[in-house]
Amino acid sequence: MFYNFKSLIPFVFFISLMANANQEVIVTDLKPNAPDFVELDNKFNQEGIVKKIIRSESQLGKYYFIFVEKPIKKTIYSGTLTTTYGLNNEGRWGEIDYIEEDPTEIVVKNLRAYIMSAHPDGFVQIQKFQDDGSDIYSPEFFYHDSFIEDADDDGNPEFYLTYFADSDGLDDKPLKVIVYDSNQKVGDSFLKAKATAFYPAGNEESIYRVRYDQFWMSLPNKVQLRANDIIMKYK
Numbered sequence: 282m283f284y285n286f287k288s289l290i291p292f293v294f295f296i297s298l299m300a301n302a303n304q305e306v307i308v309t310d311l312k313p314n315a316p317d318f319v320e321l322d323n324k325f326n327q328e329g330i331v332k333k334i335i336r337s338e339s340q341l342g343k344y345y346f347i348f349v350e351k352p353i354k355k356t357i358y359s360g361t362l363t364t365t366y367g368l369n370n371e372g373r374w375g376e377i378d379y380i381e382e383d384p385t386e387i388v389v390k391n392l393r394a395y396i397m398s399a400h401p402d403g404f405v406q407i408q409k410f411q412d413d414g415s416d417i418y419s420p421e422f423f424y425h426d427s428f429i430e431d432a433d434d435d436g437n438p439e440f441y442l443t444y445f446a447d448s449d450g451l452d453d454k455p456l457k458v459i460v461y462d463s464n465q466k467v468g469d470s471f472l473k474a475k476a477t478a479f480y481p482a483g484n485e486e487s488i489y490r491v492r493y494d495q496f497w498m499s500l501p502n503k504v505q506l507r508a509n510d511i512i513m514k515y516k
Contacts, residue, residue, distance in 0.1 A: 304434070306429075311335065317399075321345060321404070324404070329351030329352070329393060330349065330350050333422075333424055335429050337438040340436050341437055344440075345395075347397060350390050350392060350393075351392075353389045356388075356389075359384055360382045364376055365377055391413040392420050392421075393411050394410040395408065396461060396471070407469070410459065412446070417450075419447045420445070423444055423445060426441070427441060430507065433503040437463045439462050440471070441459070441460055441511070442459040443458050443459075450482075453480060453482060455477050455480075456477070456480065456512070458477075458512055460508050472500075474497045475494045475496075476493050476494075478490070491512055
């Protein structure tokens with residue numbers, strides 16, 4: 282029996298397109314007036330101020346990456362005015378220059394981030410991140426480098442969270458990139474891996490360095506490279 286393989290080509294091509302479509306990860310930065318943004322904002326408004334929500338749709342379902350800031354205290358320090366005295370253009374002693382500094386505003390806040398899975402009867406929490414600020418410790422999300430992506434093209438999203446932690450004193454200042462890999466589960470949560478870049482802040486013995494936690498090597502190579510791109514961006 283002979284088969285006309287040419288006649289099967291369109292069918293095989295159609296199956297290939299369907300497989301690729303099933304593996305596509307669609308990512309959307311939600312606007313504040315989007316219905317699902319409003320629904321989640323109402324859910325988290327007692328936790329703080331919802332700053333950003335990203336939605337992913339894939340073969341795994343629909344997920345939301347939610348960023349919340351909870352201000353605790355705001356302090357405004359008045360600007361200073363420094364006047365310099367000397368001989369002026371008229372040859373007289375008097376004011377010859379001044380430097381005026383703008384007021385400084387310092388906000389103590391707590392950071393929260395959530396990964397929520399959408400279900401017909403509501404949302405289920407998959408992951409939670411938290412870091413609390415204080416008078417001497419100020420964590421800050423880097424929103425432009427916090428996103429959802431499928432760097433290894435496996436049809437499953439990764440969730441990238443980047444933040445910097447400033448503090449008083451000469452301790453090194455850390456920039457952290459956390460990756461949640463939806464393709465690997467730890468209990469009911471996604472695998473969490475972290476890279477931390479340490480920036481010297483005056484201690485003579487300190488040097489710039491990057492450290493990876495024990496779960497880092499569990500990430501696919503392309504995901505590691507994507508996260509390292511963020512680290513290198515700020516080097």
